[in-house]
Amino acid sequence: MSTTTHRRLTPVAAAASLMIGLFALTGCSVLDTVLPKDEAVRDDKTSEVTEAGQADVFTIAVGDCFNDVDAEEISEVPVVPCDQPHDYEAYSAFDLAGDEFPGDEAVTQQAGDGCTPPFAEFNGVGYDDSTLYLGYLLPTEDSWNEQADREVLCYIYEENVQTTGTLKGAAR
Template structure:
């Protein structure tokens, strides 16, 4: 015969209770792990923006503007960083353009004026490559890179007078010594035809001739200037 449990008792053994003073629950829950959301990589820096800034620093105005505009257009539709770089490149390009415009205005304002025949009528700066026979100039100092000279009317005091300008032949750089020799000889050969009544030996010769770097760029021009060793003179060698 089956045996019945006494009233108030269960057939299953009771879960042991916690000892007095222990507030922990006898039921231990499973540990819960919280999964972090996937990390989205940070957007990269736009290459055109970087290029715009670099070119803006070194003065590549046209490319800097183009790259800066391209970068700003791309960043409207793509998650790129670098908007500040593109804007900085555009700003620097504007500064370069403004500075160039100022230099052009200053050069025009300070340049010598010529009459229809080409004679200097009002003193000012003249590019070394634009000097012509008959121009009277000042500030003749030995230099490896003469870019311009102050020209004045020959009726005003001047240090030297341009009496010839010609180009040397040849494609390959012949060496500085050879260039200077040909330049000197060419100047001497042309002096008499410019000033037949002047004595070449009574003047010093100041020659503008191309450097190797200028020669490779296609500049083979020579400019001959006669200097009076006694000091500044007034009037032209041609009388």
């Protein structure tokens, strides 16, 4: 699965500076939240993430909060409970149609087209009027062909800062 943002993310150097600053301000507990090493724990009844950890990218669901991974293709994602600081919140998911992989450009276009309407429903403000951003996790040609991966997972985020809590209804 590959990661794509509808708008550009900040350079890696800026993210590294932010992480160093957060570590200096809040201590070692930030590393446990941002760089969890163990598998995430989910509530048996609600499937909500209750303890931060790594999750297979194919198990990320709408409502999950997760942190950035510095890679174009990913297999695991650091997920955290949404009441902890996080980079992204999954707000919608849908499957792309077709048997043949349509190409990276077509997948990206369909993801943008499919993630924009639910962004407005989730946020309370249309994407063009929002100060928030959207991104998506996309199938790669390999995951499409080898794992029948067709899912696009849409996520919302604030640029350059982590969010604590949900952005649902943020209306900004």
